[in-house]
Amino acid sequence: MxxxxxxxxxxxxxxxxxxxxxxxxxxxxxxxxxxxxxxxxxxxxxxxxxxxxxxxxxxxxxxxxxxxxxxxxxxxxxxxxxxxxxxxxxxxxxxxxxxxxxxxxxxxxxxxxxxxxxxxxxxxxxxxxxxxxxxxxxxxxxxxxxxxxxxxxxxxxxYALVYRSDLAEKAGVKAPTTWAATVPFLKALQDAGAAHGLGADIGWDIFNGQDVAMYAWQAGGSLRSADGKWTLDTPATVDALKFNASFFTSGTADPSGPTFLDAQPYFVSGRTACMITGPWVVGQLDTAAKKTGWTTSHVATAPLPAGSSGSTSFxxxxxxxxxxxxxxxxxxxxxxxxxxxxxxxxxxxxxxxxxxxxxxxxxxxxxxxxxxxxxxxxxxxxxxAFPQVSTWQQVATRLGKEMEGVAKGTQSAEKAAAKVQAYAESLGSGTE
Structure with missing residues (x-):
């Protein structure tokens, strides 16, 4: 990792x-x-x-x-x-x-x-x-x-779920397996003592855009069609943007932080209780907690919750x-x-x-x-795999920027999807 x-x-x-x-x-x-x-x-x-x-x-x-x-x-x-x-x-x-x-x-x-x-x-x-x-x-x-x-x-x-197993046990809940169960799970972790259920990175950049792309797959989206056209202004992308925004609108994630470098200290301290992240975190939490064995007694992992078309990740x-x-x-x-x-x-x-x-x-x-x-x-x-076109990095970055407005309630998911689609079409694939 x-x-x-x-x-x-x-x-x-x-x-x-x-x-x-x-x-x-x-x-x-x-x-x-x-x-x-x-x-x-x-x-x-x-x-x-x-x-x-x-x-x-x-x-x-x-x-x-x-x-x-x-x-x-x-x-x-x-x-x-x-x-x-x-x-x-x-x-x-x-x-x-x-x-x-x-x-x-x-x-x-x-x-x-x-x-x-x-x-x-x-x-x-x-x-x-x-x-x-x-x-x-x-x-x-x-x-x-x-x-x-x-x-x-x-x-x-x-990416998978990394969460505080001790707080989940205290709340009497198990890791969510569906989108619908995700926010209730995060709220339960808050009721068990966490300040926020989810530590969501709010860089609003290419990586946030990749997260939304992942959710779009889970909702049945494709990002690009078989004939090479962008398919971002779709119900699947709208659902993905709304799902991501639900963490913030429900109060289970804080739109002011943590930033990426704060994610592990927040998690260890209980300021957050769940991360959607990569496997490298598993080997670093003992260091963040300054205690050998802390991870074993406080942490569990689970596959991502499934949308209407499964739990696909990237x-x-x-x-x-x-x-x-x-x-x-x-x-x-x-x-x-x-x-x-x-x-x-x-x-x-x-x-x-x-x-x-x-x-x-x-x-x-x-x-x-x-x-x-x-x-x-x-x-x-x-x-x-993400789209194999040279403009994907730019499109993902724009998607990350547009999702900020949806998460903060200043823009609808439908408008964000339409804007990203128009931007992607203006770029094409970069190889024509």
Missing amino acids: SNMSRRSALQLTSGMAVLGTLALAGCGRGDDTAATASAKPVDSSPAKGTVKVWAPQGDADVLAKVIKPFKAANPDLDVKFTLIPNAEYYTKLQSAIAAGKGPDLAQFFPEAQAQFLDPSILRPVPDGLVEPDSFFKSLWDAGVVKDVAYTVPWYAYT AGGGTWGVLASSGNADASWKLVRHLATPSTQVAQYKAYSSLPAVVSAWDDPAIADQPLLDAFLTQMKTTR
Whole structure:
């Protein structure tokens, strides 16, 4: 699981609209024949030469340790890591690509990689390198455009409920399984002593927009149609905006906070009693409470409550892609193949708590024996990839901004959905 803060991620993706425009100018995303032809199988001979790897600081910090078995089996290979601050990563990567000085292998985020999924930027994944069905489907799908795969999943995360089990027990309630039961559950936690039932991040930005997109899926929405048109001005989006706003209008969430960095202290202190968040929180609450074992005795997790069409969440995490300009693609893909093995992904979990993108790796006792992770595994099996178009980051950001007015009661959900639809249509997909 990534320990990268949501706000650091915001800085990282804030320039993606510009990056997408620069990256895809003139390439048209249409040369699938050339892309497929270059996806030649990678053999089992030892990797040789030098592989330059770029990644944002965070999960990749431990890679030198994690790949020691691979280095031992490939003594003639030199792997050079460049770890870049999150806020600068995509900007520096794009600049390097434009200058023809990019790395051989780069890390991407499946929720924000659409701009790079093109044969002019990334090489297609070689035939037989990995087994696509071994990964969570949504993570694999996030790297596929027109039946060509450009990235290989590395680690995974999604959102689930993290709540104060002690307060739920005191209130005599169980985690909600439906939208309708959610606000009553949060009110019960307040009656048991919490100041607010839900700690909702009020950045009103791209991440809030992604939350509403997730709720729209749960309400039966699609975000984009099969023929590539935006479908945001729909009853599903309206329902999603209203559901999100219900946390604030009911008084179970506070529109003035907590901000992202305050979420865990609020939760530990009882100022809030529930979060809709990622699995990295589980390993950080003891530190926030300054007490070993606090999480075990105070916290439970559960899958997200279901809307009319289920409890779908989104797939996030990390992926790897080999640049089209790589001078050592063969060795790069061999390293990617190693990183995609269950044993390596378990080693990554042990080193940094990055949860595996390979489903079978979750069976390892190191992960399977962590009951608070069960809800995230359940949720990962019902995830979707965000739209694979270069303008999605801009659309999600606008959606986050418009939802603020709905949450604060200054704008109707219907008007917000219509405004986002018009904005998305003005942008298109960024690749036409």
